Amino acid sequence: MSKHFDVLETRTSVERESALAIRLPQQIAHAKANTAYFAESLKAVDATAITSTAALAALPVVRKSDLIELQKQLRPFGGLAAAHWGRLGRVFSSPGPIYEPEGRSADYWRTARALYAAGFRAGDLVHNSFSYHMTPGAWILEAGAQALGCTVFPAGVGQTEQQVAAMADLQPNGYVGTPSFLRILLEKADELGIKLPSLTKALVSGEAFLPPVRDALLARGIAGYQAYATAELGVIAYETEARQGLVIDEGVIVEIVRPGTGDPVAEGEVGEVVVTTFNADYPLIRFGTGDLSAFLPGISPCGRTNVRIKGWMGRADQTTKVKGMFVHPEQIAAVVKRHPGIARARLVVTNPDSSDVMTLRCEALASSELAAVIGETLRDVTKLRGVVELVAAGSLPNDGKVIADERKYD
DSSP states (O other): OOSSSSGGGGOOHHHHHHHHHHHHHHHHHHHHHHOHHHHHHTTTOOGGGOOSHHHHTTSOOEEGGGHHHHHHHSTTTTTOOSOOBTTEEEEEEETTTEEEEEESSTTTTOOHHHHHHTTOOTTOEEEEOSOOSSSSHHHHHHHHHHHHTOEEEEOOSSOHHHHHHHHHHHOOSEEEEOHHHHHHHHHHHHHHTOOOTTOOEEEEOSSOOOHHHHHHHHHTTOEEEEEEEETTTEEEEEEOTTOSSEEEOTTEEEEEEOTTSOOBOOTTOOEEEEEEEOOSSSOOSSEEEEEEEOEESSOOTTSOOSOEEOOOOOBSSSOEEETTEEEOHHHHHHHHHHOTTOSOEEEEEEOGGGSOEEEEEEESOOOHHHHHHHHHHHHHHHSSOOEEEEEOTTOSOSSOOSEEEOOOOO
């Protein structure tokens, strides 16, 4: 059995660049011809001249943070999609709201490759604990698992006792979901005195996969690997057995640029992850994810020859990801607007014990009742639980920040 998913993973740099020189101008021409957004933003661009990442760097960046406004101006996808109802299989909604299309092709999100690198194989039973409600996370992993020949149990989130009972009965080989929820399930199994010996592999995403969490899983006999993906792009990069950064997926081009610009930074320098995809239905060209990372030198010891990134290193803008869900400054503004008693607010995200915690600090008169009501609004708007702290007027820093990500990743 091959240790690699296909021959694309071990191409030489010359082979990969030759393929890119053919595919990239075709994709740019396709985007110009079939989407309103790129027809306008790239109207002066000669697609046949864009045959390398160096040439690609001259094109404008469209950022994830722009999508909310773009989609208001031109529904439903801001003029970025080349396919619409009928040709699309599903449409999803992420917080913002931001709407994302899913085409009908097999393994649309290109997840099978990442699953294969994590040890998943045809015949495995996969316990999927990503949400099946509105957001695409569960479907992203399910499509790849089924393309690989796995069977999927659609567990979703919550109902931990029922999930543990199903795991005990069905004996899944693998888990996909966030690492924090896997820890919750394992702790619930311990509390119930239930053993889960069949579970030996996991592909996690949606939040940072910290070394203490990885090591705790290994101590239980579970080899966990991480994938970096977004709702717009699918899998961008994935971890391999070498555990030295994340290898870029073969279906995308990744650049690291200086935040707020489209200018590539030097190898090793931290910048914003900008991705160009070869997806025909949603042909995003230089899509700024808002995530920070950096390229690693050389190639992976696992034998895969594509470039690698260090992994997710925070956000280039104030939008951040908490427990697999994006939280936007606009959402915090919406919370404040509902409560006239709040003068200013600042959402602080931390990760004590390797688990994300949101604390909304509000300049308002102290009141346990008000704090509780604000907490309910925060959950309603972001779909996440958070702690609310009422602080004195003028005590929050006057630095323009609405969201402060203070998580530690060392």
